[in-house]
Structures are given as C-alpha cells and as structure tokens.
Amino acid sequence: MSTDVTTEESRGLFIEVAGTDLVFRPVSIADRSPTGRQILGYCDVAPREEYIVLQWLSEGDVEEVRSDETVNLDGQTAAKFIVSKADRLYRFFLNDRSLSWPDRSISEAALRILGKIPSAELLYVRREVESDRPIEVGSSLPLADLGVESVYSRLAQWDLNVQGVTVKFDRPDVLVRDALVKAGFNPEQGWIIVLKTRDGKRQVTIDEMVDLRSPGIEKLRLTPREINNGEVPQSRRQFRLLPVDEEGLTARGLRWETFVDGARRWLVLHAMELPPGYAVASTSIAIEIPSSYPTAELDMFYCYPQLSRQDGMTIPQTQVTEAIEGRGFQRWSRHRGAIAPWRPGLDNVITHLALVEAALLREVEV
Amino acid sequence: MKLFQKLISWVRGLFAERPRGVEFIEGDELPVHFATRNLYVAREDGELWSAGLNCPCGCGRRLEVMLLDEVKPRWDLSIDNSGLPSLHPSVWIADGCRSHFWLRHGEIHWC
Ligand SMILES: [Zn+2]
Numbered sequence: 001m002s003t004d005v006t007t008e009e010s011r012g013l014f015i016e017v018a019g020t021d022l023v024f025r026p027v028s029i030a031d032r033s034p035t036g037r038q039i040l041g042y043c044d045v046a047p048r049e050e051y052i053v054l055q056w057l058s059e060g061d062v063e064e065v066r067s068d069e070t071v072n073l074d075g076q077t078a079a080k081f082i083v084s085k086a087d088r089l090y091r092f093f094l095n096d097r098s099l100s101w102p103d104r105s106i107s108e109a110a111l112r113i114l115g116k117i118p119s120a121e122l123l124y125v126r127r128e129v130e131s132d133r134p135i136e137v138g139s140s141l142p143l144a145d146l147g148v149e150s151v152y153s154r155l156a157q158w159d160l161n162v163q164g165v166t167v168k169f170d171r172p173d174v175l176v177r178d179a180l181v182k183a184g185f186n187p188e189q190g191w192i193i194v195l196k197t198r199d200g201k202r203q204v205t206i207d208e209m210v211d212l213r214s215p216g217i218e219k220l221r222l223t224p225r226e227i228n229n230g231e232v233p234q235s236r237r238q239f240r241l242l243p244v245d246e247e248g249l250t251a252r253g254l255r256w257e258t259f260v261d262g263a264r265r266w267l268v269l270h271a272m273e274l275p276p277g278y279a280v281a282s283t284s285i286a287i288e289i290p291s292s293y294p295t296a297e298l299d300m301f302y303c304y305p306q307l308s309r310q311d312g313m314t315i316p317q318t319q320v321t322e323a324i325e326g327r328g329f330q331r332w333s334r335h336r337g338a339i340a341p342w343r344p345g346l347d348n349v350i351t352h353l354a355l356v357e358a359a360l361l362r363e364v365e366v
Numbered sequence: 367m368k369l370f371q372k373l374i375s376w377v378r379g380l381f382a383e384r385p386r387g388v389e390f391i392e393g394d395e396l397p398v399h400f401a402t403r404n405l406y407v408a409r410e411d412g413e414l415w416s417a418g419l420n421c422p423c424g425c426g427r428r429l430e431v432m433l434l435d436e437v438k439p440r441w442d443l444s445i446d447n448s449g450l451p452s453l454h455p456s457v458w459i460a461d462g463c464r465s466h467f468w469l470r471h472g473e474i475h476w477c
Contacts, residue, residue, distance in 0.1 A: 281464060282464075
C-alpha cells in the first residue's frame with residue numbers, strides 16, 4: 001500500500017544515480033521536482049546528513065543539489081546524479097566546464113567519462129610556471145593540494161627536437177629513422193645519434209625505437225659519422241686462412257679480417273692503396289673464400305668504395321654490385337681463364353692478390 | 367695524398383704557423399660555420415659534447431668529433447697551461463680528403 005504515493009503523473013519516472021565510480025543505475029522517483037533530501041531518500045542511504053547530492057548537467061557541469069534545493073526534471077532523458085558520502089566538495093574545471101567533486105581526488109577514467117573524452121585525446125592539468133602536466137592513463141588527479149585545478153584534453157601529440165628541428169608525432173613510439181626523415185635528415189648518411197633526456201644521454205641507432213612518453217625526452221642530436229678516431233678496430237677472424245696466407249698478409253702490413261655474411265665467407269683487406277688514376281686513393285678489397293678453399297679456386301674480387309677512373313672512362317666488367325654486410329661492393333669480374341688456371345696446393349690468397357693488383361694496375365696504365 | 371699533406375704541413379711550418387686555441391660554445395651543438403681556425407668545443411652545464419674545426423688540409427670541410435663519454439667513437443680533449451688544445455686519439459676522415467692527423471698543443475701533426 002505504501003507504493004500508492006506514486007501518482008499517475010510520475011509513474012515510471014526515474015533518475016540515474018552513481019557513486020564516484022560513475023557507474024549509473026536507475027532509481028525510481030515519485031515526483032518531478034524532488035529536493036536533495038528526497039533524492040537521498042530514494043537512494044536509501046543513511047545517515048542522510050553525511051551524504052552529498054550532485055547533478056551532472058547535460059552541458060557537462062556538475063553542481064551540488066542542497067538538501068532543501070529543488071531539481072526540476074522536465075528533460076526527456078533521465079537526470080544523472082552523483083551521490084557520495086562527503087563532508088566537503090572540491091571544485092575544478094574540465095574543458096572549461098565547472099565541476100564539483102565529493103572526493104579529494106578524481107580518477108583519470110572518471111575525468112574521461114565526465115568530459116566525454118575519447119581515448120585518442122590526452123588529459124593535461126594547466127600549470128602557470130612549468131609546462132602543463134599530463135594525466136597518465138590509470139592515474140588520478142589530486143584536487144585538495146593546490147587551488148582550483150583546470151584540466152583540458154587535446155589530441156595526443158608528441159614533440160621531438162631533431163638537431164634543432166621540432167617534429168610532431170601523433171603516436172609516442174617513434175623509430176629514430178622516421179624522426180630523422182621527418183626532420184629532413186638523410187638517415188642513410190651515417191650519423192652518431194645521441195638521445196638527450198632530462199636525466200642523461202645515450203647513443204641510439206637508426207633502427208631503435210624511442211618512447212616519447214618517457215618524461216624528459218628532449219632531443220636527438222646528430223653528428224656526421226665520417227671521422228674515425230684513429231683507433232684501429234679489432235679485426236675479426238671468423239675463419240682461418242692457410243698459414244701461408246695469414247703470414248703473407250701480416251708481413252705485407254695489411255689490415256685484414258675474415259667473416260661470414262649469410263652463407264658466404266669473405267676475406268676483406270682494408271685501406272688498400274691504389275695506383276694513381278683512380279678517383280680515390282685507397283679501397284677495401286673483398287675476396288670470397290669458398291668453403292672448399294684451397295681445393296676450390298678463388299675467383300674475382302670486390303671493391304668498396306666502388307672505383308672509377310679519374311678520366312671518367314668506364315672500367316669494363318665492374319657493373320655488378322654485391323652487398324657484403326650491407327655495403328655495396330663493386331664486383332670486378334676478373335677470371336683466371338685458361339692462361340693462368342688455379343693450381344691447388346700452389347695457389348692461395350697471396351697469389352690471387354697478385355692477380356688483383358695486376359687487374360687494378362691494368363685499368364689505369366698509360 | 368699523404369705525402370702532399372706532409373709537404374703542406376712542412377711548408378706551413380716554415381712560416382711558423384700560430385697554434386690553434388679553443389673557443390667554448392654554450393650548448394650541446396656547435397655552430398654550422400667555424401669563423402676561425404680555432405678548435406670549437408660545445409659545453410653544456412660543464413659537460414663537453416663535441417669539438418669541431420675546419421679541416422686543416424684546407425679542403426674547407428667542417429669536422430666535428432664527439433667528446434661525450436656515452437658515445438662511440440669519441441675523443442679526449444685536453445688543454446695545456448698555455449690554453450692550447452690536444453685531441454686523443456688521432457682524427458681520421460673516412461672519405462673525401464681522407465686527412466689523418468693529431469691535434470697536439472694546438473698544432474696539427476699529419477700521420
Ligand atoms: Zn680536408
């Protein structure tokens with residue numbers, strides 16, 4: 001019989017009520033103009049004087065409804081209320097709407113709900129002196145520490161200074177290579193790249209990812225990688241040559257290394273001086289060492305940097321480029337042929353080198 | 367080429383070339399152009415970032431080497447009582463003029 005207070009007019013009338021979690025549930029009401037006290041009654045909370053009623057207005061503001069204050073529910077949609085135990089309210093701004101909140105802090109998730117802010121946008125707290133502070137996903141904003149906080153949202157955007165050029169990204173994980181391209185630097189040129197942050201610095205490679213979310217990222221600083229520091233790097237010896245080869249190369253004072261790239265075995269001789277007539281003074285020379293060497297013959301050789309004649313004349317049979325550890329070596333198709341066939345047991349790297357030197361000299365001989 | 371550089375160095379030596387001094391630049395970068403033949407050093411909050419000079423061979427190239435601890439390759443800079451800079455180890459340009467030299471007490475020693 002007690003339900004008889006429901007009039008015809010108010011039948012089926014309800015409001016939506018949530019706590020600070022903003023999970024709304026419908027609550028039936030008997031009256032289109034309830035007071036704050038009546039709303040607490042509909043919500044069945046006690047003691048009522050310890051609770052606060054807030055109305056979340058359709059424009060986005062959140063306002064207190066005092067116990068003797070009347071709310072007019074003429075709207076088409078159900079009115080939304082936040083009911084929470086609280087002894088005071090904290091005021092703040094969210095995208096220029098004024099909100100009251102019954103707790104000392106508000107979660108980032110609640111801010112997004114109240115501001116209808118999509119996940120593509122980031123939340124920031126306005127600051128006067130320092131730069132505006134982002135509100136991280138999953139964190140909460142204290143409301144009791146400072147004065148009235150002002151929160152705003154904007155599309156996610158990350159800035160990075162690349163050697164004095166500021167580039168903007170719409171995602172926080174950035175490949176160093178992409179950052180260089182976006183800033184107008186040629187990533188293939190060869191750079192010493194230093195990632196400078198508030199806390200320090202570290203060298204990064206062109207293929208590294210930088211997380212712009214980490215605080216204090218300032219800058220990618222570039223220096224051309226064109227100067228060696230005169231310290232000869234340790235030469236690699238990934239496979240052995242014949243003793244006569246190793247002794248011969250060392251006796252000639254050559255800097256050489258052996259390594260495997262893919263399935264192919266390479267001997268590379270560094271800083272080989274060239275006879276006059278080439279555009280460069282020296283080159284690296286690569287010789288492929290077949291796995292069945294010295295039974296199998298050594299054939300051809302490869303130059304990096306690629307050689308050209310000073311007079312611009314083309315060098316025959318050098319048009320093919322071979323990638324060795326990512327460097328484009330110029331293949332010199334010079335074969336032993338019938339005149340000087342490979343003699344297993346007699347020929348080796350040193351005798352092949354004589355052919356290499358002869359081939360290099362032949363192209364620039366007057 | 368090397369012989370030519372040594373020759374130039376020797377000829378210049380005859381005219382008793384003035385040693386190179388040091389100019390500190392506040393910040394983590396060096397200027398795009400070096401106005402003098404001095405060694406320019408980028409220094410930020412007391413930390414040395416890099417050193418630069420115009421290539422001593424006269425090719426006009428701007429050279430820059432890193433001084434930061436965290437970076438490879440890197441060089442050590444020392445400055446003697448007369449304010450003259452030395453770089454360790456040698457400076458060796460990988461392409462172009464391929465200059466290879468030491469800077470010791472403000473003077474270029476060709477390799
Ligand atoms: Zn030069």
